Amino acid sequence: MKASRLAAVGAVAAATVVVLSSPALAHVSVQPEGTAAKGGYAVVDFKVPNERDDASTTKLEVTFPTDHPLASAMPEPISGWTVKVTKSKLDKPIELHGEKIDEAVSKITWTATGKGVEPGYFQKFPVSVGTLPEDTDELVFKALQTYSNNEVVRWIEVQRDGQEKPENPAPVLALSAASEEGHHGSSAEDSDDDAKAVKNTAADTSGSASADSSDTTARVLGVVGIVVGLVGVAYGVLAGRRRTDA
Structure with a gap:
């Protein structure tokens, strides 16, 4: 006994x-560098962890929201990756800095030129976006993660109120209240400075992943x-x- x-x-x-000791379930997510205030600009990071032991992430496609279109989206150059920004015509033009804009970013695609995101690591993909909408509390981005073995994971499921968290949730960017310093929050120039500031952070992601490990x-x-x-x-x-x- x-x-x-x-x-x-x-x-x-x-x-x-x-x-x-089991790895926590990870998924493609989006977070701002600092804050993402309504009516302003922000630098956001799409964080992509590798969830496979036998394949690398070699491609990321992020579809931008159509219900709240973003006229400006400037990705940060990343060593070992090519990037393509796709724009589409808007059904209804929007006003930006006093000008009518009839097209907005519909998708950004990153493609690895080398090994990509190897097992045990993650990668951040910074993008300067704006002007952020003022009539919503969040923006939903849908993402496709492609591995070197041609497997495609679709992070496109939207969380519904009162329902369990989906297995493959879409990245969601939470928006904070408009800046008290100005109606439009950060300026485009501030956004550009923020994009430069995260350059070293993006370059050090491998070290960050090792530290997390x-x-x-x-x-x-x-x-x-x-x-x-x-x-x-x-x-x-x-x-x-x-x-x-x-």
Whole structure:
């Protein structure tokens, strides 16, 4: 019976290590560099993790929202990738800085010229966008992630109120309130400066991924240490009881 208890403790410990050491479910997402204020400009990063052990991510296609079109989208150049910006005619022209705009960005496509995003790493794709709409709290982008084995993962599912989180959610950019300093928030010049500021960050993504991996390893080793300690304590308690019974 005592041996069974010890075995049970060991089984729980092993299961804990497996759960905590398993990689968290990751997906293509979008986050602003700083804030994305309504009516202003922002630099946003499309973050693409590699979820496969035997293939690299070699292509990313991001479709821009048509219900809230963005007239300006300038991607940051990334070493090892080519980029193509596609624009489409608008059914209804929009006004930007006092001018009527009859086309907007409909899609941006990044294609790897080398190995792409290899297993165990992620890549950020920065884009300066604007002017952000003032009549919505979020923008939904749909993305296609292509691997070197020709597998395509479609991150296009929209979260619905009252429903479970979709398996392949579309990237969603949350918009903050308009800047108090001005109706349109950051200027186009500020956006360009922000785009330059993230250049070094984009270049260091491999190092960031390695740091994340090291941090995960440290957490797992810490858990293993705790589990081993618990097993030792359990063994000591059982051994003490055995001597007392004797």
